[in-house]
Amino acid sequence: MSTTAPLPAHTDRAPALLAGYRPLPGIRDELVDEAGRLRPHWRPVLERLVGDPEEVERAFALADRHQRDSGVYYRVYDEGESRERTWPLSHVPLVIPDAEWSAIAAGLVERAELLDALLRDIYGPGRLAGDGALPAALAAGSPDFLRPMVGLPNPGSRRLQVYAADLGRGPDGRWWVLGDRAQAPSGMGYALENRVALSRALPELYGAMNVRRLAPFFQTWRSALAAQAGREASRICLLTPGPLNETYFEHAYLSRYLGFLLVEGGDLTVRDGAVFVRTIAGLKRVDVLVRRLDAEFADPVELEHSSQIGVPGLVEAVRAGKVVLANPLGAGVLESRALLGFLPSLARKVLGRDLSLPNIATWWCGQPAEREHVRAHIETLAIAPAFSARPGWPLAPEPTPGFELDAQARARLDALLERRPFDVVGQEVVRLSTMPVWRDGRLEPRPFTLRAYVAATENGWEVLPGGFCRVSGSADARALSMQLGDRSADVWITAGEPVEEVTLLPSPAQPAIRRVTGYLPSRAAENLFWLGRYLERAEATVRVVRCLAGLLVESNEAAGPAREAVGRLCDLLLAWGAAAPASGPGAPAIIDQALRSSFSAGSVLRLLGEARRTASVTRDRLSTDAVRALADLAALFEHEGVSVTPAESLDLADQALRVMAAFSGLVQENMNRLSGWRFLEIGRRIERGVLTGRCVRRLAGLEADPASLDALLEITDSQITYRSRYLMGALRLPVVDLVALDDGNPRAVAFQVARIQDHLAALSNLPTHAALDLPQKIALQLATTLRVTDVQDLGHDDILAVENRLMELSTEITARFFAQTPPPAEERA
Numbered sequence: 001m002s003t004t005a006p007l008p009a010h011t012d013r014a015p016a017l018l019a020g021y022r023p024l025p026g027i028r029d030e031l032v033d034e035a036g037r038l039r040p041h042w043r044p045v046l047e048r049l050v051g052d053p054e055e056v057e058r059a060f061a062l063a064d065r066h067q068r069d070s071g072v073y074y075r076v077y078d079e080g081e082s083r084e085r086t087w088p089l090s091h092v093p094l095v096i097p098d099a100e101w102s103a104i105a106a107g108l109v110e111r112a113e114l115l116d117a118l119l120r121d122i123y124g125p126g127r128l129a130g131d132g133a134l135p136a137a138l139a140a141g142s143p144d145f146l147r148p149m150v151g152l153p154n155p156g157s158r159r160l161q162v163y164a165a166d167l168g169r170g171p172d173g174r175w176w177v178l179g180d181r182a183q184a185p186s187g188m189g190y191a192l193e194n195r196v197a198l199s200r201a202l203p204e205l206y207g208a209m210n211v212r213r214l215a216p217f218f219q220t221w222r223s224a225l226a227a228q229a230g231r232e233a234s235r236i237c238l239l240t241p242g243p244l245n246e247t248y249f250e251h252a253y254l255s256r257y258l259g260f261l262l263v264e265g266g267d268l269t270v271r272d273g274a275v276f277v278r279t280i281a282g283l284k285r286v287d288v289l290v291r292r293l294d295a296e297f298a299d300p301v302e303l304e305h306s307s308q309i310g311v312p313g314l315v316e317a318v319r320a321g322k323v324v325l326a327n328p329l330g331a332g333v334l335e336s337r338a339l340l341g342f343l344p345s346l347a348r349k350v351l352g353r354d355l356s357l358p359n360i361a362t363w364w365c366g367q368p369a370e371r372e373h374v375r376a377h378i379e380t381l382a383i384a385p386a387f388s389a390r391p392g393w394p395l396a397p398e399p400t401p402g403f404e405l406d407a408q409a410r411a412r413l414d415a416l417l418e419r420r421p422f423d424v425v426g427q428e429v430v431r432l433s434t435m436p437v438w439r440d441g442r443l444e445p446r447p448f449t450l451r452a453y454v455a456a457t458e459n460g461w462e463v464l465p466g467g468f469c470r471v472s473g474s475a476d477a478r479a480l481s482m483q484l485g486d487r488s489a490d491v492w493i494t495a496g497e498p499v500e501e502v503t504l505l506p507s508p509a510q511p512a513i514r515r516v517t518g519y520l521p522s523r524a525a526e527n528l529f530w531l532g533r534y535l536e537r538a539e540a541t542v543r544v545v546r547c548l549a550g551l552l553v554e555s556n557e558a559a560g561p562a563r564e565a566v567g568r569l570c571d572l573l574l575a576w577g578a579a580a581p582a583s584g585p586g587a588p589a590i591i592d593q594a595l596r597s598s599f600s601a602g603s604v605l606r607l608l609g610e611a612r613r614t615a616s617v618t619r620d621r622l623s624t625d626a627v628r629a630l631a632d633l634a635a636l637f638e639h640e641g642v643s644v645t646p647a648e649s650l651d652l653a654d655q656a657l658r659v660m661a662a663f664s665g666l667v668q669e670n671m672n673r674l675s676g677w678r679f680l681e682i683g684r685r686i687e688r689g690v691l692t693g694r695c696v697r698r699l700a701g702l703e704a705d706p707a708s709l710d711a712l713l714e715i716t717d718s719q720i721t722y723r724s725r726y727l728m729g730a731l732r733l734p735v736v737d738l739v740a741l742d743d744g745n746p747r748a749v750a751f752q753v754a755r756i757q758d759h760l761a762a763l764s765n766l767p768t769h770a771a772l773d774l775p776q777k778i779a780l781q782l783a784t785t786l787r788v789t790d791v792q793d794l795g796h797d798d799i800l801a802v803e804n805r806l807m808e809l810s811t812e813i814t815a816r817f818f819a820q821t822p823p824p825a826e827e828r829a
Contacts, residue, residue: 017050021436021443024475028171028433029445030094041097041494048205049092053441060091060438063201067193087190087249089197090489091438094448094469098212101493104175104452105463107357108165112454112461114343115180115334116160117350123150123159123330133349134342137366141422142387144183144332146295148302153321158456160334161326162221165357167450169433177359178430178449180339183332184292187451187468189250192218192257194490195466210495212465217455222258224457228324229287236288237261237277239268241297241309243616251292252620260290262620265298267521270313273320278522280675280763280817288324295329303329337425338364338386360430366422374426375417378402381426383413390423401429437471437487447472450491466491520675524621526818527614528676532683534614538607539660540691541578543715544569545604546653551711552646565699565707572698576691578603604656605637621676629663678759679817685759686810689752692716692739693803696749697796700736709735716747737791740799749802750786756809757783763817775816778809 018038023029031042038046049056067087096104121128122145128134139145164185166178195214199206226234238260240251255262261277268286269276276283291298297307299314317323333339340362347355363370364386374381382399394412395405405413417424434445448471453464469489548569551562573579612630615622636656671677699712709730713719716739726734743750757779764773772780782805789798 017046017443021445023445024434024447026171027431027445027447028169028173030169030433030435031443031445041095044205044209045092045095048202049438049443057441059201063089063091063197066197066200087193088487089194090469090471090487091198091201092436092443093198093490093492094435094450095209095492095494098493098495101465104167104357105465107175107355108163108452108454108463109461110347110351110355111165111177111180111357112160112163112456114347114350114355115163115182116158116456118339118346119159119182119328119331119334120154122333123152124154128346128349133346135366137422138336138338138342138364139333141366142333142336142338143390144295144330144335144387146303146330146333148315149318149328149330152319159328160331161225161324161328161456163327163454164451165454167357167452168430168448171431171433175357176430177340177357179337180334180359181451182327182334183294184327185451185453186247186250186292188453188464189254189257190247190488191464191466191468191491193253194468194488198490206492209492210497210499212493212495212499213501214464214466217453217462217464218258220457220462221455224455224462225288225290225324225326227458231287234287235261235277235284236290237263237268237286238290239263239265239293239298239311241293243619245292247292254290256620261519261521263521264523264617265293265307265309265311267523268311268314270311270317273317274322275311275314275317277519278818279519280522280525280679281519284519286323288326290326291329295332298329336387337362337384337427338366338422340427341370341425361428363426364422365417365424365426370426371417371421371424374424378405378410378426380429382429384425384427386423386425393423399427399430402426435469435471435489437489447475448489465493520679522818524618524676525679526814527618528621528680529683529813529818531611531614531618532680532685533687534607534611535660535663536684536687537691538604538611539657540688540695540715541573541604541607542653542656542660543717544572544578544695545649546657547711547714548573549646549649549653550714551707553650561705562707564705565711568698568708569711572695573603575698576694605634608634608637618676621671623666623670626663626666626670629659629666633659633663675763678763682756682759682813685752685756686806688747689749689756689806690803692747692749692752693799693806696736696740697799700732700739701796702732704732706730712739716745718745718747721745733791736794740794741786741789741791743786749799750783753779753782753786753806760813773816775809775812778805778812782806782809 018032018036021032023032023036030039031046032038067089118128118134122134122139126136129136129139140147160182162185164181164187166181167175168178169175192214199211222236225236229236236258238251238255238258240248240262242248242264245251252262254260263277263286267277269278269283271283275286275289277286293309296304298310299312300307300310301312302315303310314323315329318325318329340359341364343359344355347353363374363381365371365374366386374383379402382401383395383405384399385393385397388397394416395409413424432447432449435448436443437446448469451468451470453467455462455464469491471487471489473486548566551566551569555562570579608630612634615627615630619627633656636652636659667677667680671680695712695715699708699715706729709732710719712735713722713730718738722730722735722738725738738745739747740749742748743754745751757776760776760779764776782802786802
């Protein structure tokens, strides 16, 4: 145990905690032994929990608050819809003594060595299938077997880069492997977050128990990946399916923690057999891809042709040996349950010994004798798909005890065993051990599984001292899943002496000072650009509708002095597609349809939906408050039939503009002035310039009436400035000058162009002797035109020309920063 001073014991509450703790019958428990006695390595934890109840609850609340403030979440899928759920942390860690863990780690290394040898043989010489040790149908019949990967070069001595095993402890106290994870093992990022949250909530306990650190594992793994790059200035990227993936937060967290660039398939391109990432600074060579994308979707050219999230030509780059994948494409073949039945004999053949960490007994029904065994013992076995569950699988995708199958399920299973027996396995029914969870001020036993991780390094296999522990929400542990409401616990491997304090997080004493975060991927820049445009377009629509509704509330009808302005505003909404055409004749029908469709039927709601979509893929660059503001904004417009009357529209518009102002303030005050912020700003400025120009053309033409000019001032939020300058009603030339040519008015077209100039100059970073690029030229020409133009000479066509030039600027920004040309010679190396 720890050599530090023990934590103070509160023996008055300890018996009460243990007295109410009832392990499940016939199940091993981690906290207490068969006689109900506390296991020695758990004593410090219990001593902490029997302290002041309010202090314990405060500590756990601190852990929850840390994860909430850090935005830790995962995505759940329910009835065809997805939503984000706050990460469910179990407050009591799983404690394993170092001596016991050493035996587990040795078994994991042994198993990783075996699986790596199998992977090399399956995609290489195929000797094991040739001599009958591994049925060819078991490998080639797996949907995760990728024929294009057969015979491809293997960089380094190992093909498997990172491996995970799902472990459970049986009633006899032995650890068993429940399943292998080699496709793209998930959970490491959540294990890190669990550790950060719990160590901060219980710092004294964490220090007193000499918990082994996680950072050395990640440090070693990162170095091993970099060493495989084959060049000094290596670039490692983490390839994610995108923000709709259930573990996207983990992908973003791991990439930041390890210093990898987070990319999606659309960020990457293959040129001359090498992989490049599109950045705003051009194409940059990628040496290593840490893959979190299922292999079949990784390359639409040679694998799944319908994939929208892969990298065309990725297999070509692997074939050319110009990129390292962790894990390699096709590694998912090792995850099949059918393989578990052959691993014991394969271990004796490949390693020359039995596995010290066995897996649960498995019978693959692709063999006649095993099929008959499953049929004869179906009441005592669990039935599961041999590979990943395919369409038409008649049972649950997780193992189902045979005694639970009704007559119809048995009939479907019998039919499958006749038609496709190789799709079925029988497995022994798992009875997992339990660990304590804290619930309502007391401890309760719950079944758990532990996912442990192994990484290939230059000096052999490295095992993470800990892992990702999933704790069941009930006493039934047959289908542990974060999708089903289970929780996750930190895993503490306790040493007998103080451990070295190693971390990859910034040191409080000597932090690494950083003012940049590396190259901004083009996709992230483009999404921020369009986030700015969508939000500005939504705000402009809301401002026009508010102005229209205000006129109708004041006049109570589309007549009198406001009639002309009301008509122009309706035309404006129709012209830029913010409202649908009226279904009936006459001004009332047009007005009603403009109000209804602008808010209810979707214009603003659609724009906000697009804004949330673009924000979701750049979530790691926006604050949690900014993301919440977007959600609150969309919620205002999500009810059908809302805002039909002018008064309702006016009230809703006021609410929406307040939330929009809050979001804008969060962006201006909280977002660092890096490239991402500049692209968001450029998008806003282009959209505001274009829409302001349209408003000027519609509302301030040569025959404009005072009510239309007042509407233009209101939409552009320029009434106060105008009235402070002119002691008269709205006149056309002063109004047009203020909202089009005054570069000191934040809503004027000229102001938008000036800000665009500033941002483009900061983004280009060109030497002083170099020529301006095309976007800068367009912005300079626009600024000069607006600066030298007299308001008397600014007509309809001139304003239209400025709008078109801004749209051309948008196109050229896309070509300059978001679309890429072939890589320069130095990047092809």
